[in-house]
Amino acid sequence: MDFNYETIQVIQQKAIDMVFEAGPIILKAIVLLLIGRWLIKFLLRQLGKGLDKYEIDPSLGTFFKSFLSAILWVVLLIAVATTLGMQMTSFVAILGAAGLAVGLALQGSLANFAGGVLILVFKPFRVGDTIEAQGTLGSVESIDILYTKVRNFDNKVVTVPNGALANNSIVNLSQKPTRRVEMAVGVAYGTDLKKTRKVILDVLKKDERIHADPEPVVKFTSFGDSSLDLSVRCWADAGDLWPVYWDNMEALKEAFEANEIEIPFPQRDVNHYYPEGKKE
Structure with a gap:
């Protein structure tokens, strides 16, 4: 009984020591995460206002905001991991290995990202244009980092992969006046x-x-x-x-x-033929 009680006391003491040692670090990481999250939202809002002020193409604006948001979140996660004591070299190695695995698993998403870049560079359509592509006819609501949102004429939003749009025919009904x-x-x-x-x-x-x-x-x-x-x-x-x-x-x-111009409708003439000698 004495041994068990002493063991429990030792475990409790070590747990308390770990809390006092790791607690401030974890709290610091949480605070950094919350502040970083607020800062990312703030920067994206300011970016949106700047794009509206200088009348930047909405297609480029939505794509750039999506891309910048992804970059900022990666930077924030690296900062939080470093605060928790993870070595930068180890983290970068883990991130690289994870990136390779994710890249192989998400080849379609990478194709969608490349398709979004091609759409922004060559501009086959812009936000607000009416297009017909991939079996969808409607108005382009946004061009995001991976997908384009099209609102069709019965007010349904269709999400179309950018890769499919960039590599297939698109009919732009708004390009000409x-x-x-x-x-x-x-x-x-x-x-x-x-x-x-x-x-x-x-x-x-x-x-x-x-x-x-x-x-x-x-x-x-x-x-x-x-x-x-x-x-x-x-x-x-x-x-x-x-x-x-x-x-x-x-x-x-x-x-x-x-003007008495007749509008036709389908008609059929029916003729009766009787055998020879039969009276009508």
């Missing part, structure tokens, strides 16, 4: 195409959003199953594309009805 509006129109067989063309052009001329140069065109394209098919093409500002399309499709219907 004007867009072509194309409407498909069908009229019944027997309709006067010259009259129809004049009615369509008169409707388009009333819309001030449609550009006079290039001027609108109406071309006969094909003989459909139940209609003569026409292609109506005009140009408008990129932001007016869909309003121009919707408004003029409705206006064309009303103009056709007012």
Whole structure:
């Protein structure tokens, strides 16, 4: 019993000594971590204000903030590890070995990082552009260090890897200030195409959003199953594309009805054939 009691006392004393020795170091490391965390947030906020003040490209701003945040956190963790007594050479060796292992395991992430750099350098799109890529159509919300966030038109945010964007086709719908509006129109067989063309052009001329140069065109394209098919093409500002399309499709219907131009629908002729001698 004496031996056990004395052993317990020795263990307790050693534990107390370790607390007094290691306690200040651990407390110092915790304080350093908290201060460093606050400082990183403060620096990123100031950086964001500076980027806004000098009107830096938002695409570059979000990417640079993400990258700087990662670097600052690595520096902070090294400082905390050093405070806890870990030798810098040992820590760097461990960090290098861990970096190699992580690099092999995260080859896709490294490809995404490289893809983000390529996107920022060559600028196939910017924050705010409407793009179609990787099966997603929407507005670019941010270009981060590894991923690009695209908000589609039903307000869902799609996260697309930068590597996939940098190495595949991208359709940028916002890069040019004007867009072509194309409407498909069908009229019944027997309709006067010259009259129809004049009615369509008169409707388009009333819309001030449609550009006079290039001027609108109406071309006969094909003989459909139940209609003569026409292609109506005009140009408008990129932001007016869909309003121009919707408004003029409705206006064309009303103009056709007012000018007695028949809008066709699928029809079938049914003929009855009777055997010889049978009365109808």
